[in-house]
Each structure stands twice: as C-alpha cells, then as structure tokens.
C-alpha cells in the first residue's frame with residue numbers, strides 16, 4: 001500500500017482536529033436543554049438550616065391519617081412492624097451490639113425528613129403529596145420518635161429548630177481541622 005503524501009497526511013490531520021474541536025464545542029448533539037421550569041421541579045434540595053423549605057405547615061395530629069392512607073401498608077403502625085424500613089425507635093441502640101438505625105435514632109437533621117419524603121415517598125408514587133401533607137408526615141414521624149409533641153406545628157421556621165437526638169455524633173471531616181469528637185448519644 002502506498003503511504004499518503006506528507007501534504008495529504010497533514011490535511012487529513014487538520015480536518016480531523018477541526019472535526020474534534022467542533023464536537024467538543026457543540027457536544028454529541030444528544031437530548032434537549034432543560035427549561036427553567038423543568039430544572040425547578042428537580043431543584044428541591046433542602047439544607048440542614050432549612051434553606052429551600054417551602055411555605056406550608058403541619059402537625060403530627062394532621063399527619064397520622066395521611067400516614068395511615070399512604071405509608072402504613074409498607075411501614076406499619078407507628079412506623080414499625082412492616083417489611084420496609086422501620087421509621088421509629090432504636091434510640092440509644094447505635095453504640096450497642098444490635099444498632100437500629102431509624103429516622104429518629106440516626107438522622108442528624110429534621111429538615112432531611114421533609115426532603116426525603118417529598119423526594120421519594122410514597123415509594124410507588126413520589127411527588128404525589130402536597131407540601132402541607134409532607135410537613136404533617138414529617139411532624140408525625142418526629143412525634144413517633146418522641147422528638148416533638150403531637151400538636152407542635154412544623155413549618156419552614158420551626159422544622160430547622162428541631163434538634164435530632166443523634167445530631168452530635170456525625171463527625172465533620174472537612175474542612176480539615178473541623179473534626180469533632182463524637183459525643184455519647186442522648187436518649188430523647
């Protein structure tokens with residue numbers, strides 16, 4: 001086989017380089033750009049300090065019937081005793097031989113309970129409940145764990161103020177130097 005003449009080889013290299021540059025600039029041309037409305041639907045993260053919590057409010061009393069309707073089948077009465085994750089109890093068990101991690105015994109921030117339920121539950125139909133219902137369900141789970149009273153109103157102001165029992169046992173590794181010693185877990 002005859003090798004390409006140097007000029008032809010150079011021209012080929014240049015055309016390949018140009019094609020690669022165009023590809024890098026424009027991308028592979030897959031998919032369509034998300035609209036701001038579509039991004040907003042997924043941009044729903046809530047920070048530990050409550051940033052991102054929507055308007056609305058709820059109590060455990062309001063949450064109990066919603067729980068019975070939408071959550072009971074998988075999580076059982078009072079968040080215990082069904083096949084799926086146990087949501088209540090386990091307090092003080094984490095440093096023992098049979099640790100039981102639940103929303104109440106393990107999770108460091110109450111705002112995560114709201115975020116998690118809104119993002120993922122009910123399992124088979126996420127994003128189907130209103131923010132009011134999510135506040136009420138969050139309050140109900142906190143109540144089942146003995147963390148708040150059944151008539152305490154949870155909203156964007158009060159939820160971040162709830163102190164979870166295991167809050168101090170998470171160690172901050174970053175930034176370096178921020179490492180704290182874990183403290184003994186307190187029972188609620």
Ligand code: HEC
Pocket residue numbers: 067070071072073074075084085086087101102103113116117121122123124137
């Ligand atoms: C069809 C069954 C089903 C239903 C209904 C359901 N869940 Fe769940 N839930 C699950 C499963 C399965 C998991 C574990 C998911 C995983 O680990 O990825 C889970 C996990 C959770 C967790 C996290 C527990 C943990 O410690 O990690 C919470 C909180 C929760 N569900 C709340 C609810 C609430 C509130 C409702 C009602 C609105 C609900 N779930 C309805 C199946 C269900």
